[in-house]
Amino acid sequence: MSITESDSNTSQSDVSRRYGAARKGMAPRTQRILIFGALLVAFATTVWFTISLNVGRLEYQDVGYTVVSDSRIEVDFEVTKDFDDTAQCMLHALDDSYAIVGARIVTIGPHEGGGESDRSNYYNSELLTEYRAVTGIVDSCWLVD
Structure with missing residues (x-):
């Protein structure tokens, strides 16, 4: 028993109807912006901790x-x-x-x-x-x- 192309399309549409359309990932540009933002926040936090720990130090x-x-x-x-x-x-x-x-x-x-x-x-x-x-x-x- 072989599955024909029309059966394959039917099973795809059944899956889409049952679970919703397949989700697309983030665009590469959006991913780069988020990664750059996270690195910027991490760097700013490191600088802030370094400065705050050295002020008032004996x-x-x-x-x-x-x-x-x-x-x-x-x-x-x-x-x-x-x-x-x-x-x-x-x-x-x-x-x-x-x-x-x-x-x-x-x-x-x-x-x-x-x-x-x-x-x-x-x-x-x-x-x-x-x-x-x-x-x-x-x-x-x-x-x-």
Whole structure:
């Protein structure tokens, strides 16, 4: 038993009547516009998150230290913050067994500047110690309201 061409057309029309006409896909131009729009939104979102996470950010790092005497050490460090912010940093002097032999909280007030590179400044602070220190570090920094 073979299906003739007229039977094939009849089955196509039966299917069309039962389920509706076959849907056509989007035009290629519409697809390109939608893909470009989605990429543009993703890029804009990434830029927004990057900028919003970096604004108001506080960073710090040790630069060096100088053992002045058995009861004194100087700690050099860098702090990156917004110009109008006030930060405090906890400095520690450590002995050879990593015990804290001196500590100091340093307040860093607002400063002048205009560009992104002006957000970073270097500081030097002296700590008094109970015993001879072998290193000086910045333990932590935080913003003060």
